[in-house]
Amino acid sequence: MTTVRLLLCSLVYLSSTNLHAFCGFYVAKADTKIFNQASKVVMVRDDDRTVLTLANDFQGDARDFAVVIPVPAVLEKDQIHVGENALIDHLDAYSAPRLVEYWDADPCTPPMPSMMMKQSAPTGGAADGERAEALGVKIEAQYTVGEYDIVILSAEQSNGLETWLRENGYKIPPGASNVLDSYIKQNLRFFVARVNLQEKEKLGFTYLRPLQMAYESSKFMLPIRLGTVNANGPQELFVFALSRQGRVETTNYRTVKLNSDLEVPLFVRDDFSHFYRSMFDRAVQREDMRVVFLEYAWDMGWCDPCAAEPLSNEELRKLGVFWIEDTESASAKAGINRAIPRPYAGTNVFITRFHLRYDSAHFPEDLAFQQTGDRTNFQGRYILRHPWTGEAKCEAARAYLKSLDARYRTEAENLASLTGWDIQEIYKKMNFQPTNGNKKWWQKIWQ
Amino acid sequence: METSPIYKLDGGNASDVAQSRSALLSNCRIGRSPILWLQQTWIRNRCAADHVDVNHCGAVQLLLASLTRTNSALDVRSALITGLSLCLLLRTNIIWCAVVAAAVAILSKFVFRFRGKHLFNPANIGLVTLLLAGPRVAWCSAGQWGSTIVLTFFLVCLGLLVVHRARRADISFAFLVGYALLLFGRSAWLGEPWTIPWHRLQSGALLLFAFFMISDPRSTPNSWVGRLIFAWLVVLGTGFVQFGLNRPNGLFFSLALVSFLVPLIDLLFPAVRYEWALATDTPGAANRSISPNPPTS
Numbered sequence: 001m002t003t004v005r006l007l008l009c010s011l012v013y014l015s016s017t018n019l020h021a022f023c024g025f026y027v028a029k030a031d032t033k034i035f036n037q038a039s040k041v042v043m044v045r046d047d048d049r050t051v052l053t054l055a056n057d058f059q060g061d062a063r064d065f066a067v068v069i070p071v072p073a074v075l076e077k078d079q080i081h082v083g084e085n086a087l088i089d090h091l092d093a094y095s096a097p098r099l100v101e102y103w104d105a106d107p108c109t110p111p112m113p114s115m116m117m118k119q120s121a122p123t124g125g126a127a128d129g130e131r132a133e134a135l136g137v138k139i140e141a142q143y144t145v146g147e148y149d150i151v152i153l154s155a156e157q158s159n160g161l162e163t164w165l166r167e168n169g170y171k172i173p174p175g176a177s178n179v180l181d182s183y184i185k186q187n188l189r190f191f192v193a194r195v196n197l198q199e200k201e202k203l204g205f206t207y208l209r210p211l212q213m214a215y216e217s218s219k220f221m222l223p224i225r226l227g228t229v230n231a232n233g234p235q236e237l238f239v240f241a242l243s244r245q246g247r248v249e250t251t252n253y254r255t256v257k258l259n260s261d262l263e264v265p266l267f268v269r270d271d272f273s274h275f276y277r278s279m280f281d282r283a284v285q286r287e288d289m290r291v292v293f294l295e296y297a298w299d300m301g302w303c304d305p306c307a308a309e310p311l312s313n314e315e316l317r318k319l320g321v322f323w324i325e326d327t328e329s330a331s332a333k334a335g336i337n338r339a340i341p342r343p344y345a346g347t348n349v350f351i352t353r354f355h356l357r358y359d360s361a362h363f364p365e366d367l368a369f370q371q372t373g374d375r376t377n378f379q380g381r382y383i384l385r386h387p388w389t390g391e392a393k394c395e396a397a398r399a400y401l402k403s404l405d406a407r408y409r410t411e412a413e414n415l416a417s418l419t420g421w422d423i424q425e426i427y428k429k430m431n432f433q434p435t436n437g438n439k440k441w442w443q444k445i446w447q
Numbered sequence: 448m449e450t451s452p453i454y455k456l457d458g459g460n461a462s463d464v465a466q467s468r469s470a471l472l473s474n475c476r477i478g479r480s481p482i483l484w485l486q487q488t489w490i491r492n493r494c495a496a497d498h499v500d501v502n503h504c505g506a507v508q509l510l511l512a513s514l515t516r517t518n519s520a521l522d523v524r525s526a527l528i529t530g531l532s533l534c535l536l537l538r539t540n541i542i543w544c545a546v547v548a549a550a551v552a553i554l555s556k557f558v559f560r561f562r563g564k565h566l567f568n569p570a571n572i573g574l575v576t577l578l579l580a581g582p583r584v585a586w587c588s589a590g591q592w593g594s595t596i597v598l599t600f601f602l603v604c605l606g607l608l609v610v611h612r613a614r615r616a617d618i619s620f621a622f623l624v625g626y627a628l629l630l631f632g633r634s635a636w637l638g639e640p641w642t643i644p645w646h647r648l649q650s651g652a653l654l655l656f657a658f659f660m661i662s663d664p665r666s667t668p669n670s671w672v673g674r675l676i677f678a679w680l681v682v683l684g685t686g687f688v689q690f691g692l693n694r695p696n697g698l699f700f701s702l703a704l705v706s707f708l709v710p711l712i713d714l715l716f717p718a719v720r721y722e723w724a725l726a727t728d729t730p731g732a733a734n735r736s737i738s739p740n741p742p743t744s
Binding site for chain 2: 062083178181182185186217218219220249251252253254255263315360361364365368370371372374376442
C-alpha cells in the first residue's frame with residue numbers, strides 16, 4: 001500500500017523585506033522534508049470559518065492515490081479548490097527551525113551599543129446511486145476539481161460506507177470501520193478524493209497539487225484517527241495554523257515549546273538536518289510521545305532572522321486567509337500604502353507551527369484546537385558562535401581566550417543534551433579536549 | 448526582538464510572587480494550608496498576573512467587607528482560594544484583565560446573593576466573564592496541564608484534603624462519577640476505544656474544577672440531594688457545550704448557568720445553610736478554621 005500525505009496550509013499576511021540580523025545571521029533551516037513520510041496540514045481559522053489546505057508528497061503512481069477526510073459539512077463545488085505546492089513549501093520554509101551564527105568581536109575593541117488512506121487501483125467511474133442508497137450511503141455531491149474526482153458522502157452506518165468504498169476501488173484497512181462509525185454518529189461527512197488521470201494529463205502536471213476546502217463549522221479540530229488505523233508505526237504531522245488573533249493551541253493535548261535558543265558547536269552547520277532530526281527524536285522520547293510541539297509562533301508580518309521571506313498578501317489569500325481583503329480595503333480607505341515594507345510591524349495574521357509524532361496509543365483522540373490572544377513570538381533557533389581568532393594583545397583578549405574552554409564545553413553539553421549524542425564523539429568532532437572534562441566534580445574542587 | 452508580555456505562560460518575577468505569598472501568609476493566617484502549598488509549588492515560576500489575581504481578590508474582599516460593614520476577616524481565605532483558582536485557570540496577555548477577573552469574582556459575592564448565599568462561585572463567574580469577551584482578551588488552557596498519572600494523583604489527594612475539611616466531597620464525587628459516565632457512555636455509543644474517555648478524564652483542569660470550584664459550599668445547594676442534582680445538571684450542561692456546541696471550557700460555562708437554579712433546588716430540597724467558621728486567635732486554630740457551623744441565620 002502506498003502512503004498518502006496530507007497537507008493543510010495556513011494563512012500569512014503582508015510581505016516584508018530583509019530584516020536586520022538582530023537575532024543572528026540565518027544559516028540553515030530544517031524544513032519538513034527531512035522527515036520521511038511527514039504529513040502537512042495548513043488550517044486557516046477565524047470565528048467558525050475554516051480553510052484547509054492538504055498537500056501531499058505522494059511519490060507513487062497517481063492512480064494509487066486517494067484520501068478520505070471526515071468533514072463537518074457537505075461542501076459545494078465552490079468550496080473546493082486545488083492549490084499550489086509552492087505556497088506550502090514557502091510557508092514551511094518561513095516557519096522552519098533555523099540555525100543562526102554570530103562572530104565574536106575583538107575583545108580588545110570596546111563593544112558598540114547595540115487521511116490519508118491509501119488506496120489501490122481505483123476502478124474509475126462514479127458509484128451507482130441506487131447501489132449507494134441500498135448500502136445506506138448517500139452521495140451528497142460529486143465534482144471534478146482540477147485533477148481530482150471528489151465525492152462527498154454521508155452514511156447511516158460504517159458497514160455500508162466501507163462496502164461502498166471497497167466496491168469503488170478503495171482499499172480500507174482493517175479497523176477503519178469503528179473509526180468511520182464514530183464519525184458517522186457525529187454527523188460528519190466524508191470527503192473522498194482520487195486522481196482523474198485524464199484531467200491530470202490534460203492539465204500537464206507531473207505531481208499532485210494540494211487540495212483546499214473552505215467550510216463553516218464550530219468544530220475546530222483535525223481528524224487524525226483514520227490515519228492511525230493503517231499506520232506502520234508512529235506518523236509525523238506538521239500543522240500550520242493561521243489565525244487572526246494569536247497563537248493557536250491544542251485543547252486536549254499539551255502543547256510544548258521545543259528547546260530553543262541554545263548554543264551548539266560549529267560543526268552542526270555541516271549537518272543541521274541530522275542535528276534537528278536527532279533533537280526532535282529525543283524531545284519526543286522525553287515527553288513520552290504525548291505532547292504536540294510548538295516549533296514556531298510568529299506574527300506573519302516579519303521574521304528575525306528570516307529562514308524565508310514572509311508570504312505576500314497574494315500568497316496568503318491563495319492559502320485561504322479570507323480576512324486579508326477586508327484589511328486591505330480598510331487600509332486603502334485610510335490611505336495606508338501596504339506596499340511599503342514595515343519591518344517589525346504587526347499584522348492580523350499569526351502563524352503557529354505544530355509538529356507531532358503520533359500513534360493511536362499516545363494520541364487516542366482527534367486534535368482539538370483553540371485560538372488564544374497570545375501574540376508572543378517563538379521560534380526554534382540554534383546558535384553558532386564563531387570565536388575571535390586574533391592575536392591576544394591585551395588582558396581582555398587573554399581572558400576571552402581563557403573563557404572559550406568553558407564555552408566550548410557548554411556547547412558540547414547542549415548538543416549532547418539536545419540530541420543524546422555521545423559527548424566524547426562531540427568533543428572529537430569539535431577538535432576540542434576539555435581540560436577538566438573527564439574529572440569528577442570533587443576532583444575539580446582542590447585542583 | 449519585540450515581544451509582548453505574556454502572563455501565565457512564562458516565568459515571572461519570582462521575588463514579587465514571594466512577597467505576595469508572604470503578605471498573604473501574614474494576612475490570612477492559614478499556616479501550612481494545602482492551598483498555600485499548591486501556590487508555592489505550582490505558581491512559583493509563573494508570572495506577575497498571578498499575584499495580581501491573588502492580591503487583588505484579597506484587596507477587593509477587604510474593601511467591600513469594610514464598605515458593607517461585614518465581618519469578613521475569614522472570607523479573605525475564600526478570596527485567596529478564588530485568586531488561586533483564577534491563577535491556575537485564566538490566561539491573558541492584558542494585565543488589567545486579570546484585575547477585572549478578580550474584581551468580578553469578589554464583587555459577585557456581594558452583589559449576586561440570594562438568602563445569604565452566593566449565587567455564583569466567584570472564581571467561576573470571574574473566569575466565565577473574561578472567556579465570554581473572547582480569546583483576544585483571555586482564554587483558558589485546560590489542555591496544558593498534561594495528563595500524567597502523577598499529576599492526577601497529586602491533585603486528587605490535594606483536592607480530597609481540602610473538600611474533606613469543607614464537607615463537600617459528595618458534590619465533587621457526584622460530579623466526577625457523572626462526568627465519567629457521560630464520557631464513557633458517549634464513547635460506547637460512538638464505538639470509540641476506552642482510551643478516548645480515559646484520556647479526557649486525565650485532566651488537571653477537570654480535577655481542579657471538581658475539587659476546588661464546584662465544591663464551593665457557599666454557592667451550592669444546602670441538601671445533599673440538591674447537590675447531587677446540581678452536580679449532574681452541571682455534567683449535562685458540560686456535555687451540551689462540549690459535544691453539542693463544540694466549544695471548549697464547557698465545565699465553566701455549565702457551572703455558571705446551572706448556578707441560576709440553586710435557589711430553586713434549595714426551595715425544593717430545604718436544608719441548613721453552610722457557614723464558614725470564624726477562626727480564633729489561638730495558636731493552631733488557623734489550621735482548623737474551615738468547618739461547618741450551626742446555621743446562624
